[in-house]
Every structure is written in structure tokens, then in C-alpha cells.
Amino acid sequence: xxxxxxxxxxxxxxxxxxxxxxxxxxxxxxxxxxxxxxxxxxxxxxxxxxxxxxxxxxxxxxxxxxxxxxxxxxxxxxxxxxxxxxxxxxxxxxxxxxxxxxxxxxxxxxxxxxxxxxxxxxxxxxxxxxxxxxxxxxxxxxxxxxxxxxxxxxxxxxxxxxxxxxxxxxxxxxxxxxxxxxxxxxxxxxxxxxxxxxxxxxxxxxxxxxxxxxxxxxxxxxxxxxxxxxxxxxxxxxxxxxxxxxxxxxxxxxxxxxxxxxxxxxxxxxxxxxxxxxxxxxxxxxxxxxxxxxxxxxxxxxxxxxxxxxxxxxxxxxxxxxxxxxxxxxxxxxxxxxxxxxxxxxxxxxxxxxxxxxxxxxxxxxxxxxxxxxxxxxxxxxxxxxxxxxxxxxx
Numbered sequence: 001x002x003x004x005x006x007x008x009x010x011x012x013x014x015x016x017x018x019x020x021x022x023x024x025x026x027x028x029x030x031x032x033x034x035x036x037x038x039x040x041x042x043x044x045x046x047x048x049x050x051x052x053x054x055x056x057x058x059x060x061x062x063x064x065x066x067x068x069x070x071x072x073x074x075x076x077x078x079x080x081x082x083x084x085x086x087x088x089x090x091x092x093x094x095x096x097x098x099x100x101x102x103x104x105x106x107x108x109x110x111x112x113x114x115x116x117x118x119x120x121x122x123x124x125x126x127x128x129x130x131x132x133x134x135x136x137x138x139x140x141x142x143x144x145x146x147x148x149x150x151x152x153x154x155x156x157x158x159x160x161x162x163x164x165x166x167x168x169x170x171x172x173x174x175x176x177x178x179x180x181x182x183x184x185x186x187x188x189x190x191x192x193x194x195x196x197x198x199x200x201x202x203x204x205x206x207x208x209x210x211x212x213x214x215x216x217x218x219x220x221x222x223x224x225x226x227x228x229x230x231x232x233x234x235x236x237x238x239x240x241x242x243x244x245x246x247x248x249x250x251x252x253x254x255x256x257x258x259x260x261x262x263x264x265x266x267x268x269x270x271x272x273x274x275x276x277x278x279x280x281x282x283x284x285x286x287x288x289x290x291x292x293x294x295x296x297x298x299x300x301x302x303x304x305x306x307x308x309x310x311x312x313x314x315x316x317x318x319x320x321x322x323x324x325x326x327x328x329x330x331x332x333x334x335x336x337x338x339x340x341x342x343x344x345x346x347x348x349x350x351x352x353x354x355x356x357x358x359x360x361x362x363x364x365x366x367x368x369x370x371x372x373x374x375x376x377x378x379x380x381x382x383x384x385x386x387x388x389x390x391x392x393x394x395x
Contacts, residue, residue: 071159071166075112079155079174082148085353086264087177090155091143093170096129098137101165104128110156113149124160127167139170145177147354176349179263180255180331181212183348184235185222199227202243210250217334218248231268231315231346240272241283242342247335254290255331255350257324262353265297265320265331270313271305272341278305281337283345285320290328297322303343313344321353 082088096105108122129138155174159166189211193201200223207215210222221240230238241248257263265287271279280303287297297320308314331350335342 070163071161073159074157074169076155076172079153081150082146082153082174083176083264083351084148084150085356086148086351087145087354088148089143089145089175089177090173091141091175092157092172093139093141094125094127095137095139095168095170096127096132097165097168098132098134099165101161101163103130105165105167106160107167107169108158108160109144110158111146112154112156113151115152115154122158125167137168139168141171147356149356177351178349179257179352180252180265180348180350182210183350184346185210185213185237185239186235187211193222195224195226199224200240203248204244205248212253213250214253216249216251216332218246219243220248220250220335228273228310228344229313229315231270231313231317235346238344238346240342240344241333241335242272242337242340245340247337247342249332249334252331252348254328256328257326257350258352259324259327261324263322263324264351264353265322266317266347266349266351267301267333268315268317268346268348269301269303270315270344271303271308272344273305273308273310273313275305275341278307279337279341279343280304280306281335281343283343284332284334284336286330286332286334287320287322288330288332289326290330291326294325296325296329301343303337315344315346317347 090109090111094107104126105128106124106126108124110122123144125142127140132138155172157169161167188209193209195201200221202219203209203215203222204219205215205217219242221243223238223240225236225238228238228240230236239250241250265285267285269283283301283303285297285299285301286295288295299318299320301318305314331348333345333348337343
């Protein structure tokens with residue numbers, strides 16, 4: 001995704017297909033690149049430690065190196081560039097290493113923008129659980145927020161613990177703070193739905209089975225990603241805005257905003273790839289005040305399936321910027337394509353545009369919240385392995 005460019009109009013559309021929403025990070029083994037980052041010391045990554053009880057499954061990777069017996073640093077791969085002014089939640093699980101080390105272990109978290117550290121002091125986290133055992137580790141979930149800058153961004157975990165046993169880290173995630181509930185259409189109201197053999201269900205107006213959404217006209221299809229490729233790995237369901245040989249309309253529940261603030265609405269759209277002839281047409285987006293009924297933003301979304309297929313749907317992310325002239329809004333999408341196949345829709349999100357850090361000669365720095373929320377929880381041992389997620393910071 002390209003960096004943010006200031007729009008010339010309030011409704012400028014930026015199209016891409018990577019937004020950094022719901023991102024879970026892979027970690028880079030930086031030993032091979034140590035000569036390129038002499039100020040940082042990185043460890044080798046050892047995949048597979050069935051003796052450590054992970055905070056989340058599947059997960060069983062550790063970082064350690066008993067040759068040096070010293071603290072190290074671990075850097076994420078670059079994020080899908082966080083959008084300018086969007087607020088993100090960084091969350092991760094921390095635990096005490098049950099194999100040894102000092103009573104209190106510590107780790108610092110750095111947000112790097114353009115490879116430059118924030119000018120503010122990094123958040124520090126302490127863990128201590130001398131009774132912890134390998135088979136039953138007490139994890140604490142830590143969350144804090146930062147504001148996107150539109151610049152390349154990475155996260156670094158820096159151990160502050162001397163010796164061979166440091167803090168355990170697992171389940172690192174970053175999510176956009178989405179003010180619109182259930183924008184990926186994954187959650188249903190009771191009694192729910194069971195997909196048919198075609199992996200979709202037709203919903204007719206006035207169905208409100210999708211949480212926070214109502215079919216207000218015509219009919220739509222609620223489909224699983226077994227039927228059509230969803231726009232992100234974190235999305236399990238999506239909508240075809242046509243069903244029963246005609247177009248449909250959906251409207252969100254009330255979205256509470258701050259009057260006078262600037263907001264961005266994101267959405268992913270594509271053409272249904274099942275059409276023999278590439279599908280072409282439009283879908284209408286409206287952002288409307290609940291009390292006044294005024295239209296705060298409108299968009300005619302172009303749909304064109306040329307060159308795409310079921311294996312490559314061709315999702316596009318677009319944005320609409322608007323000013324909240326009242327405190328509650330509705331969001332409506334309406335297909336304008338005739339027939340039983342229509343636009344695909346997924347991952348609708350709204351975020352408030354926040355203040356971004358100061359410009360410096362080294363880049364744009366992210367603003368990091370000063371408070372963290374911790375929640376303790378225990379997990380039993382489950383043996384499985386995926387991309388490295390449990391890390392021992394310290395060698």
C-alpha cells in the first residue's frame with residue numbers, strides 16, 4: 001500500500017488492497033542482517049518448543065541463544081503501512097520464563113517509523129511469576145494504541161533482562177480501531193445461519209440476521225470464503241449484493257461519532273467472479289445522519305470484473321472522507337447491477353482522523369499511548385506449530 005497523500009477533495013478515493021487491519025506479524029530473523037543494524041543485537045529463531053505452554057494456538061516458537069547469555073531485540077516485518085491519522089491497537093501476551101532468570105523480567109516496546117525510534121520513552125513492561133511452570137504459564141495480555149503516519153512502520157521488542165532467560169512473548173497483533181461494529185459481516189444474531197452446499201445463504205429484506213446490519217431492499221447473499229475469496233485472511237464471510245435475480249441494499253446500525261470531527265470510511269469491493277461475462281456496473285454508498293437524514297458522503301463505486309477469476313477476485317480498498325455534522329450516522333450500500341450476481345462487499349471500517357506526531361529530520365514519529373491494559377490468564381499446553389509466535393527475549 002502506498003503512503004498517504006493529502007486529498008484534494010473531501011471524497012477522494014484511494015484504491016489498494018492492503019490496509020493493515022487485523023494484522024498478525026511474522027518475525028524476522030535478524031542475525032543475518034546484523035551488519036545492517038549494528039545498534040541492535042538480534043537472536044536466531046528456533047522453531048518448535050513443545051515444552052512451553054503458549055498463550056495462543058497454534059504457536060510454539062522460541063528465541064534463545066545460550067552462547068551469548070544476554071538480552072536481545074526482536075523486530076517485526078514492516079506493517080502494511082498504517083494509514084495517516086488512523087488509530088491502531090497493538091496487543092501481545094507476556095509471561096515469565098519458567099526456566100530461570102531474575103525474579104522480575106522486563107521488556108521495552110519501540111514503534112519504528114522509517115527505521116527511526118519515537119522521541120518519547122518506550123513503554124516498559126515487567127513480568128514476575130516465580131511459580132510458573134512450563135506446562136501452565138500465566139500470561140498477561142498487554143494492549144496500547146498508536147496513530148498511523150502513512151510511513152513504513154515496524155515494532156521492536158527489546159529485552160531489558162540480563163542473562164539467558166528473558167520475557168516470553170506471544171500472539172502479537174495489530175488492529176485498526178473500527179468504530180463500525182461487524183464491518184466484516186462475520187457475526188450473526190441468534191439463531192444464526194448454516195451455509196448450504198453452495199456456501200452462501202440468501203437474505204431478503206427486512207432480514208437483520210447479520211449483527212448491526214439490515215437488508216433494507218431486495219435480497220443479498222451472505223457467503224463464506226469457501227465460496228468466494230474474502231478480501232483479507234481475517235475475514236471469514238462476505239456479501240454478494242445481488243440475489244434472487246435482483247440487486248439488494250443493506251444499512252448499518254447507528255454509528256456514534258464526535259460531532260465536528262473528520263472521519264474516513266474504508267470498504268473492500270469486487271465483482272462476483274461467477275459471471276460468464278465480466279460483471280460491470282455500480283454500487284452506491286451513502287453516509288447519512290440519523291436525525292437529520294442529511295447525506296454526509298456519497299459514492300458511486302465502479303465494479304468491473306474484467307481480468308479476474310474465482311482464484312483472484314480482484315478486491316480493491318477505497319476510502320471516503322467525511323465530516324461528522326451530527327453524532328450518529330447510518331451507512332448504506334446499494335447494488336445498481338441487475339441480475340442474480342452483483343458486487344462483492346467486505347471489511348467496512350470507520351475511523352476518526354487523529355493527530356499525528358511531529359515531523360523530524362529522520363521521519364514522522366508515531367504517537368504512543370502512555371497507558372497499557374493488562375489481563376492475566378492461563379492456558380494449558382497444546383502442541384502445534386505455525387509462524388513464530390512464542391518468543392524468549394533474552395539469551
